[in-house]
Amino acid sequence: MHQTRQCLQSLLCASLGWGLVAWGSVDADILHRYTIRVDEELNILQVEACFDGVPPRILQTSSDEAQQYLSEFRVVSSGSRLYPDGRYMRLGRLGENACVSYRVDAGAAAQHQKKDEMGLARRVGDDLLVSPQLWFWRPRSLDADTDIEIVFDLPNGVNVSVPWHTVERDGSRVVCHVGHTPYSWSATVAFGDFEVTKISVDNMTLRVAMLDGDRPYDRDKMLRWLHAALENVRGAYGKLPRQEPQVVIVPVGEKGEPVPFGRVIRGGGGAVQFFVDPSYSLQRFTGDWTATHEFSHLLLPFVSRNGAWLSEGLATYYQNVLMARAGEYSEHKAWQKLHEGFQRGIRNTRGDQTLLDASRNMRRDGAYMRVYWTGTAIALLADLELRQRTGGQISLDLAMQRFADCCLPSDKTWQARDVMQRLDQLVGETVFVPLHDRYIESSDFPELHDAYRALGLDVSRDEVSLDDGAPLAALRKAIMTGKTEQLADENSPTISPAP
Ligand SMILES: [Zn+2]
Structure with missing residues (x-):
């Protein structure tokens, strides 16, 4: 239903009562149907695609290599053969509700795969991992009222694991709706003898x-x-x-x-x-x-590569904080690990490269530590400032909770600054955007000395010790316990993100 999907894309959904409707369960006005059959040896995928109404003129995958493994592409009604042009398959004008069929040699793709790379296909023991880019020749884009239903028709002893919303799972038949995430986003389908x-x-x-x-x-x-x-x-x-x-x-x-x-x-x-x-x-x-x-x-949506510092920084901050809250780390161990990470980040920071540039070229330049730990430092500074400004009432946790309520799940790519702006709006403070703007074009690792001093993180020979007499010691503990605690001194100086 068109209106329902429109609603799900707007912030009005919760007030209209649609907030509890899972994204993938919404019915589309137009539903193309792909049926996938796989042999017991998991070598060949036989695909039939039937279009609802007027078929698209072109199908595409996101991989230049997929055409090597494609064969026997036919229009079902006429039997006429079609051939790919790179990553495109030109169907021309087909009649309404036409079907096409084709064969994909996943076994060959897996054989050609370099060791330890996912690529288009990979054997894992007797099971098979395949990227949809290998076999999913689909319309170049889908309107909001259009979806694709995939029906997996599986042999005995073979199951399938998919990222898509599954609407039916009945023995050898698994049905899912693919939804509207961009084709360029990676995905994997697994076939094999396993339970889901x-x-x-x-x-x-x-x-x-x-x-x-x-x-x-x-x-x-x-x-x-x-x-x-x-x-x-x-x-x-x-x-x-x-x-x-x-x-x-x-x-x-x-x-x-x-x-x-x-x-x-x-x-x-x-x-x-x-x-x-x-x-x-x-x-x-x-x-x-x-x-x-x-x-x-998963607490954030997909953030563009330029914003790798945000997605990795938040996950790295939380990995330490949450392991402490769960009791897997002591408070001391969590701060020690954060400190060691910040040191790795500082060592990996080149004086001539901005955070934006390091994020964009993280893989090429091996800038992982710089990017991950700069983002972690920014997460800490944001958390600290929110808690200080509000006497512990507002924290990064609350900002993330409100973000999930407003904006997840999301099938668009977010820019880091837009996430930061939304977080500020959601907590009614101006903390995230100033941190973003201060560091995104900076070649320096964030300055943490004042934060360390206020929190009571004393460092000697790379060993952190915790000073419970420090002005923000209660706040420091609150971060690692997840419990709100009043600040030791409400008049303690704030640590400003602005220079
Ligand atoms: Zn990560």
């Missing part, structure tokens, strides 16, 4: 698929770890945003830590991928910060 297990905490439901490892592993332990990490993130403001991310667990054999790598991708509604060594104990998993970091990313 749901874990819910508050409003968030994880849809977890655990892929095949080189040896059996304790799946119950993995679920307990994910549940604990979600509970940690609930510690930010007592709730979790309404989302149902796909979670894919990829076992990677013996590594030096339980979770060597994790990432959040946003295509189709959001997903978190964890690469794990399942041989570690549950205690080692819950003591690892990676899952808390990744789920903390």
Whole structure:
């Protein structure tokens, strides 16, 4: 229904009572239908796409390589063959409700994949991870009243894990609606012999698929770890945003830590991928910060690459704060880890590169520590100033809670400054934008000496000790406990973000 979708894109939804309607469950006026069949060996995807009404003139993928693995593209009614032109497939004028069919050699794509890269397809044991860019030749854009329904018609013993909203899951038939996230946002679909297990905490439901490892592993332990990490993130403001991310667990054999790598991708509604060594104990998993970091990313929408400092900084700040609130870190350990991170950030800061430039070129320049920890410092300074100005009544936590209420889920790319501006509006203060404007064009790491002194973070030979007699010691504890506490001295000097 057109009006409903319009409503969901506006801030009026909550007052109209639509706030509880999950994004993907909205019916579209126009619904194209793709049916995907896969063989038991997970090599070939056979796709039939039937268009609702007038078919698009062009289909596209976002990958130049996809055409290598595409064959037998036909118009179903006439049998006439069509051939791709790079990442485009020109259909010309087809009759109303026409169908096309094609074949995608996912097995070959997986074979050609470089080791340890996701690329278009990757084998994980006997299971298969594929990017929709490999097989999803779809209309170049979808109007707000149009959606695509994908029906997976699976052989016995094969399941599918998707990022999209699933409307039906009935044995070998899985139906989902893809929605309107940009095609350029990464996504992954997994096929294999696994269950899709749901874990819910508050409003968030994880849809977890655990892929095949080189040896059996304790799946119950993995679920307990994910549940604990979600509970940690609930510690930010007592709730979790309404989302149902796909979670894919990829076992990677013996590594030096339980979770060597994790990432959040946003295509189709959001997903978190964890690469794990399942041989570690549950205690080692819950003591690892990676899952808390990744789920903390879901407190914000997708932020443009220029704003990597914001998304990574917020997740890195919260990973430490939330591990402390959960009791996994002592207050001291959390501040020690923040301090060590800030030092890494300072060492990685080049005097001739602005934060904007470092964020934009983070990968090329290896500017990860600079970007992550500058963002973390800005998150700390914002949290501190909000708490100081308001006697602890308003904090970063409250700002994030209000942001989730107003603006999540979101299928657009946000600019960092727009997020900061919205946060200021939501708490009625002017804290975030001045911090943004001060540091975005700066080549310096944020100045933290005054904050350290006020909080009672004494540093000697890189070891932090906590001074409970410091003016903002109560505030310092409040950050790491999540409990509101009155400031020790309401007249204590504020630490201004302005020079
Ligand atoms: Zn991150």
